[in-house]
Amino acid sequence: MSLSVADVAAAGAAWVWMPDDAEVVADPEFTMLRLPDYVAFDLSVVSFTPARPLPRVVDAVVARARAFEVPALDWQVLLGDPPGLGAELAARGGRVKLELEILAADLSDGGPTLRPPTVDVALRWATDTTTARDGLAIEAAGFRGELPPAERIEAVAARNAETVPAGRGGLLVAYVDGEPVGTGGVAVVDGVARLSGGVVAQPWRGRGVYRAVLGGRLSYAVTHGATMALVKANPTTSGPILRKAGFTSFGPEPVYAVPLHA
Known part of the structure; x- marks a missing residue:
């Protein structure tokens, strides 16, 4: 299978991150989330399908966002979004707060072969509370968030205990000599492996831990029928590793922060 821009754009647009404890604002032309306090940002647009002229719909989204009384709205401009969306956000004071790129790999022939790490890495799925807490703590530190409350950690473990054996994915945690050192998530949906949250604890970077977590997730995805792997990555950190691993x-x-108050 040869991946096309249209294939990747469609798979990326279908990937809507929606935590079950977020407040959802659903409209025919957009979906917005008010995120829980432990997430590093407050308010985010997660889908945008305008049926009217672009400036009018952007204005409608920003007006609705102002009701939440938060300082800014985070809005990621996707590969398949209408041309000119970034310019519209910039015209309303939006500034790029996070540079991301969308990368994909063809898994139809089994996926890429990765170099082994330089340390002995053990991988565990977060199907119990202790492993879930370890993975979420690394994720929080790496992405400047906060560790979720205990009940949320327990819910993640319970969900993983159901989804991992069912082939739908979950959170994978890497350990070296019993110490949690890295983590990453995967969700297998309609033949696409959505890879998220890949991060390694600062003292362990540069030793192949990220590759080990990536390899574990890709192997799982192939086993459960995925033919494409998709990542929305930082082009200066995980991006180079992914490209060396065979991703395109x-x-x-980019994610824009649009100010909501003067």
Whole structure:
């Protein structure tokens, strides 16, 4: 299978991150989330399908966002979004707060072969509370968030205990000599492995831990029928590792912060 821009754009647009404890604002032309306090940002647009002129719909989204009384709205411009969306956000004071790119790999022939790490890495799925807490703590530190409350950690473990054996994915945690050192998530949906949250604890970077977590997730995805792997990555950190691992970059997907109050 040869991945096209249209294939990757469609798979990326279908990937809507929606935590079950977020407040959802659903509209025919957009979906917005008010995120829980432990997430590093407050308010985010997660889908955008305008049926009217672009400036009018952007204004409608920003107006609705102002009701939440938070300082800014995070809005990622996706590969398949309408041309000119970034310019519309910039015209309303939006500034790029996070440079991301969308990368994909063809898994139809089994996926890429990765170099082994330089340390002995053990991988565990977060199907119990202790492993879930370890993975979420690394994720929180790496992405400047906060560790979720205990009940949320227990819910993640319970969900993983159901989804991992069912082939739908979960959170994978890497250990070296019993110490949690890295983590990453995967969700297998309609033949696409959505890879998220890949991060390694600072003292362990540069030793192949990220590759080990990536390899574990890709192997799981192939076993459970995925023919494409998709990542929305930082082009200066995980991006180079992914490209060396056989992923192709299909273009930027920057996240804008749009101010909501003067």
